[in-house]
Amino acid sequence: MSSMIETPVKAGGEAEATDLVHRTREFIRSEVLPVDDRFDGDVTRAGGDDLRRELQEGARRRGLLAPHAPVELGGLGLSMTQRARVFEEAGYSLFGAMAINAAAPDEGNTHLLAHVATPAQREQFAAPLVRGEVRSAFAMTEPAPGAGSDPSALATRATRVSGGWRIDGGKIFITGADGAGFFIIMARTSGDAGDRGGGTMFLAPAGTSGLRIGRHVPTMDRSMVGGHCEVAFDGLVVPDEAVLGEVDEGFRYAQVRLGPARMTHVMRWLGAALRAHEVAVEYAVTRRAFGAAIADSGLAQQLIADNEIDLAAARSLLDVACAALDAGSSAAQETSIAKTFGAEAIGRVVDRAMQLCGGMGVSADLPIARIAREVRPFRIYDGPSEVHRFAIAKRAAKAARARVGS
Amino acid sequence: MSSMIETPVKAGGEAEATDLVHRTREFIRSEVLPVDDRFDGDVTRAGGDDLRRELQEGARRRGLLAPHAPVELGGLGLSMTQRARVFEEAGYSLFGAMAINAAAPDEGNTHLLAHVATPAQREQFAAPLVRGEVRSAFAMTEPAPGAGSDPSALATRATRVSGGWRIDGGKIFITGADGAGFFIIMARTSGDAGDRGGGTMFLAPAGTSGLRIGRHVPTMDRSMVGGHCEVAFDGLVVPDEAVLGEVDEGFRYAQVRLGPARMTHVMRWLGAALRAHEVAVEYAVTRRAFGAAIADSGLAQQLIADNEIDLAAARSLLDVACAALDAGSSAAQETSIAKTFGAEAIGRVVDRAMQLCGGMGVSADLPIARIAREVRPFRIYDGPSEVHRFAIAKRAAKAARARVGS
Amino acid sequence: MSSMIETPVKAGGEAEATDLVHRTREFIRSEVLPVDDRFDGDVTRAGGDDLRRELQEGARRRGLLAPHAPVELGGLGLSMTQRARVFEEAGYSLFGAMAINAAAPDEGNTHLLAHVATPAQREQFAAPLVRGEVRSAFAMTEPAPGAGSDPSALATRATRVSGGWRIDGGKIFITGADGAGFFIIMARTSGDAGDRGGGTMFLAPAGTSGLRIGRHVPTMDRSMVGGHCEVAFDGLVVPDEAVLGEVDEGFRYAQVRLGPARMTHVMRWLGAALRAHEVAVEYAVTRRAFGAAIADSGLAQQLIADNEIDLAAARSLLDVACAALDAGSSAAQETSIAKTFGAEAIGRVVDRAMQLCGGMGVSADLPIARIAREVRPFRIYDGPSEVHRFAIAKRAAKAARARVGS
C-alpha cells in the first residue's frame, strides 16, 4: 500500500484553512446556491454533467477544487479535521460538494486511490478525477441476497484468466454510475458469500466490454449526477494492472475508504441541515401567529433549541472522529458513533425545520422539503443506523468482557 | 342549522359494517392498489379526474361509494366509529379514499354541508358531491399574514352588496381547487384580522366570475386530484343564498367540520401506514443479512415492535375520539389528542418501515417512499402538532385551575 | 380446570360500575391518600400489615373490597373492562390498591386461583385472600441463571416423594413474601432449564418446614407490604393436594395469570401517573416564572400536552386489551402492547410531572418523586419492555410470513 499520504498533508496553517472556509462559503452562496434553488435541487434538470463542469470551473478559478485530495494529485491536502468546516460550507447547497469536486463517491474514491493505488493507477485514474475531468463509481452494493449492509455476502465473482481477471455479477445503488469515467469494482476472488475475506478491488474504465449500466433505481433523492444505478458485469475482463492494491485485501481497503467517507457525508449533510435550520428560523422570526412571531412561541422554541443542540452535537462528534482519523487511528467506534448520531440528528433537524415552516415547509417554495428528500437515505447508506448500533454495542461488550475477564 | 343528521344514521347492524370493511378491502386491493403501484401514487400521471371517475364507477357498482355521507344524500350513513375501519381499508392505497369518494376535502365538505346546508344547497351542492359528479374545495387557509394555524387571522373580506356579498382576498393550499365543481369560502364579514369571530362561509360554483385558480403550490405529496392551489377572489359576487348557515358563524362551523375531518384523515393515513408496515415486515422476513432473516435480528425487531405499538395506539385513540363524536360531544380534547398522536405515529411507522427495507425503502420499487411523501404534511395540516399541543395543554391547565379554585 | 368464571361475572349494569368508580375515588382520596402523603408512600413506616388491615376494614364497610374477585369468593366480580377505571382510582394513592385488596400479587393470585384451583383450594386459600385475612406470594422469579425474563430457565425442582412432592431451589424478587399467608410456587417437574414446558404450580402455607424467607432485596420502591424477598426451598414437602391445576401445566397457568395481571398493573400505575400529572399541572397554574404562570409557558405546555397524550393513549390501549380479555381471547399481542406502551408512558408522565415542578418535583414535599420511585420498576417486571418488543415483533413477523407464504 502506498504510504505517501499516511500523514495528512496539511494546507498550511490554521489561518489558511479558515480562509478557505470563508472563500468556500462565499463561492457556494453566490454561485452555487442560486442554481440549486432555481431547479429545486434536481441536478438532472439543472444540467447534469454540464452543470458540474461549469460549477467546477468556477471553483477551480477560485482555488477551491478538491480540498481533500493530496497536493501531489492536484488537491489542497486538507486533513479530515480541516475539511470538516469546508465540506459543511459546501453542503449548504445540494450542489456544493459537486461544485468543489468533493461529492460522493468521487471524494471517497480519491481517498482510497491516494492510499492504495500504484503510481500508474494514480496517474490514470486519480489525477483526472481530482481535476474534475471524469467522475467515478464505487461498485460494491449488490441486490439481495448479495452484499448490502452485510458486505461479506459479496457474490460478484472475479476468476483468473490469462493476464487478468474475468468479472461476473450484478450491482445496485451504484451512485454516479451513469456517466462515470471509471469504476472501482468489488468482487470475490476467494471464499464464498458469507466469508469475511476474499474480496478484491478492480479498476475498470467505463465503456469496457462486459460492463453495462442498467436502470437508475428511482430513489427519492435527486442531487447526485449519474443517479444510483444497476450495473451488470457479464464477462468483464480486466488486466492484472487493474487490481487495486493486493488480491483478497478488498474488504480491508473498503474500511480504509468507508471510515473517512462516512465522516465526509456527515460534513456535507450537516451543511444541508444547517441551511434548513437557518431558513426555518428566518421564516419563524418573520411570520406571526397568535399575536407573536412564530419564533417567540414556546413550542417553536422547543424545535429551534433542539435543532441547535442536534447540530452542535453532530458537529462535535464529527470533530472527535476526524481528530482520531487524523491521528492515524482506524477510529471505528468514533466514526460509527458520529455517523449514526449525525445521520439521525441531521434527519431530525431537517424535519423540525419543515415543521417550523408549516405548509411552506413541505413545498418547493422553501428548500427544506428537498433537503429532507436528500438526507433521508443517509440513515441507510454507509451502513444503516441499526448495523452501526450493532457494531457499537459489540465493541462495548468486548471491552466489558475484557474488564470482567470473561 | 339543519339537525337532520345530528344523530348519526347507522348503516344497520355491526354485521353489515363489518361486511362493508371486507368488501372495501377487497375492492381496494384488487382494483385500486394496482393503479397506485403502477404510477407511484402520482394521481396526475395516473389520470387525474378520469381515473377518479373510473375508480368511483367501480365503487358505485359494488355499493361502496360515500360510506360517510347521509343516506338521504346517497351515502351509506356510517357513524364515525363505523367509518374508521372502512376508511383505514381505503387508505391502504393512496388512491383508495378517492375511489370510494371519501377523500379530503370532499368528505369533510359533505359532513359540513350535511350539518349546515339548506335543502336547496344540499340539492345543488351536496348531492352531486356525494354521487361523485363533482369535486369540491374548502377555501380557508391564506398566505401569511392571513389565516393559517391561527384561523382568527382571517383576512379575506366579504362585504355587503345588493342581494348578496362581494368577496375579495387570496387563499393558498386549497386542496383540490383545480377542477373543483364548487368552493366553500371562508371570509370575514365582521371584525378584523385577529378577532376570533366574524367569519362566514359561502358557497360558490367554479367558474363564477372573480374566482380564479392560481398556481399549484409544489408540495411534496402527489396523490390529491386538483393539487393544493392558490385561489384569488377579486370582486367575486355571490347571492344571499350562497351563505352557508348563518352570517358570522363560520368559525363555529369550521369546528363542526374540522373535528371529524381530522379523524377521517387519521383513518386514511393509518391505512397507508399499515401498508408501509406490512410491506416492510414482508420484506424483512424474506431478506437475509448476517446469516438470518432481517426480521429476526434484534434491531429490526425494535422497529417492527414499535410500529405495532404505534399503529395500535393511534387506532385506539382514534376510536376513543370517534366514540365521543358519535355520542354528540365536540370531543375537542379527544380529537386533538388523536390527531396529534396519530399524525406523529403514522410518520414514525412509515419512517421505520423505510429503514427496515434499506436502500429499497427509499426507492420507488417499494411503496414506502411515496407513502412517506404523502403522510409528512399531515403533521402540519389540520393544525400542526404544536398548535394542538398548545390547545391540549390549555384545556388541562383550565381543568387544573378549576380544581385548585384559581 | 375450573370453568366457573370463564365468563366474567359482571357487577351488574354500567350504572353500578360507574357508581363503584365514584365511591372508590371518594374513599381513596378521603381515607387513603392522607396516610400515603403522611408517610411519603413508605408502607412499612406507615404501619405495614396493620395499616393494610385498617384500610381494608374501611373498604369493606363501604363495599369496595376485592372488586376483581368472583362474587362466590366474596368479591365484586368486575370484568377486566370494568375494573380498569376502579383500579385506576385506587392507584391514585400508592396505598390504594392495598386498601381495596387489589394489590399485586394478591389480585393476580386471586385471578389464578379462581381459574385453576379446586374447590378445596379455593376454600383454603382463595377465600381468605379475597376477604383480606391473609396475603399471598407468587414465587416464580429466580436468581440468575434461573427463571427471569426468560421463564423457561426455571431451575427450582419438585421431585416425587410418597404422597406428594419435595421442592428445592431459590427464588428472588418475591413480592409480599414477608408476612404472606401462603405461596404459589413454580417448580420444574420435568425437563431441564431451558425447556418451555415441565413447570408445575404448588400451594404452600407460610411456616411450612423447608420454606424460608430470606432478605428483602433493597429495591427502590417502598409501597409494597412484605417487600421483594429472597425465598429458599430446602426440602419443602407438599402433599398431592397442593398441586395447583395439573402437573406440568404451570407455564400455561402462568400465562392465564400474567396477561390480566399485566393489565391490572397498568390500571393501578395509571392512577399513580394521573396523580403526578394532576399535582404538577396544579403546581404549574399557581407558580409563576418570567412573568407568567408556568403552565402558560410554551415549554411547559409541551410537557403538559405530552402527558395528556400519553395518559390517553395508555388508557385506550389498556381498554382494547381488556375488551379482548373479556371476550375470551388470550390477547397476547394486545396485552404486550398495552403493557409495554403503558409502562413506558407512565414513566414518561411521572418524569415530565417532576420536571414541571422543578426543585419541588424531586422533593418529598410533593408526591411525584415517590411515585417515580414506584413506577420505574414496572418497565422491568411483568416482562421488560425489551422482551415484550421481542414477542410483539415475532408475532408480526409470523403474520407476515403467513401473508407471503414462506
Add this chain to the structure above:
Amino acid sequence: MSSMIETPVKAGGEAEATDLVHRTREFIRSEVLPVDDRFDGDVTRAGGDDLRRELQEGARRRGLLAPHAPVELGGLGLSMTQRARVFEEAGYSLFGAMAINAAAPDEGNTHLLAHVATPAQREQFAAPLVRGEVRSAFAMTEPAPGAGSDPSALATRATRVSGGWRIDGGKIFITGADGAGFFIIMARTSGDAGDRGGGTMFLAPAGTSGLRIGRHVPTMDRSMVGGHCEVAFDGLVVPDEAVLGEVDEGFRYAQVRLGPARMTHVMRWLGAALRAHEVAVEYAVTRRAFGAAIADSGLAQQLIADNEIDLAAARSLLDVACAALDAGSSAAQETSIAKTFGAEAIGRVVDRAMQLCGGMGVSADLPIARIAREVRPFRIYDGPSEVHRFAIAKRAAKAARARVGS
C-alpha cells in the same frame, strides 16, 4: 474584579494532566468507591463530614486535592478542558468529587471567589475552602415566588445600615448549608423582584447572628454533605467588607459562576453515568437469557449502543464548551447546549443501564438505582432543560433576525 486567574493557570503540560487523570482514577476506585458501595451512596450514613475529611486527607496525600483551584490558593490550577477528564474520573464514585474537594457548591464557589474576591476575602474564605478545612454554601434560590429558574425574581433584601448591610429573606434548596463554614448570599440591593439587575453578593460566616439553617428539603438524592436546606435571614447584619465584588453586580457574577459550574456538574455526572453504563454492560455480558448473553441480544444492543452514543456526545459537547470557556468566551450558547444535552443524556444512560440489568437494576445490589436517584435532579438544577432551551432558541432567533435584517 481580580484578574489574576483570567488566564487559566495550567497544571503544566498535557502529560501531567493525563497523569493526574490516571492517579485520580486509581484513588477513586481503590479508596472512595468501596465506601460509596458500602453505604449505597448515602453520605450521611457513611459519616458525613467525618468521611469527607478522611477521604480528602487521602487525596491530599496523593496530591489530588482541588484540581480546579488556582495554584496560589493551594489548588492544581487546571483549565476547564483539563479538569473535564479529572472530574469525570472523580464522578465515577458518588463520593469522588467530595473526596478531591471538587464537589458542588464548593467547587463553583472557589471559582467565583478566585475571580471576584478581594485578597482579604480570598485569605479568609477561599483558602480554607480549597484546603478542605471548611465547606461553603451558595444561597441564591428562594421559595416561590422568589428567585428560582428565573433569578430576576430575587426577593431577599439587603438594606444599608451603618457600616454594612442588613439582610432579610428566605432561601431554599441551599446545598451543603448544614455544616457549611460560610455562605455566599445573593440579595437585592436595588430594584424590585422582576428586575434583571440590582443583586449583590455577600459573604457571611456560619454562626452569624440572624442566619438560621432550617429543615433539610427531603430531596431524592443522598450524596451531598449538608443536604439541601432552607435558610432564613432575619436581621442578618454583615459589614461592608462582606460585599463580594461590587454592589448591584451580583447577577453578573452569578453568570461567572454558573457557566463553568454547569460544566463541572456535567463532568461529574458523566462519570457517574459511565459507571452505571459499565456496570450494566458487565452485567449483560455475564448474564444469559433465551440462550445467549444478554449483551448479545439485539434489543440489549440498542440500549448499549445508545448509551455509547449519548456518552460520547455529552463528552464532546462538554469539551467544546470548555474550550470556549478556556478561550475567554462567556460561552453562553455552548454551555447551555452542553448542560441541556448532558443532563438529559446522563439521565438516559443511567435509565438504560438500569433497564439492562432487570430486577437487579432497580435494587441496591448494583449501584445504578442510586446513581439514577442522584442524577435526576440535574435536569432541573443549574437551570431546567426548559429554561435553557428557551435561552438557546432566543439566541438562535436573535441571530436569524440579524441575518434577515429585522
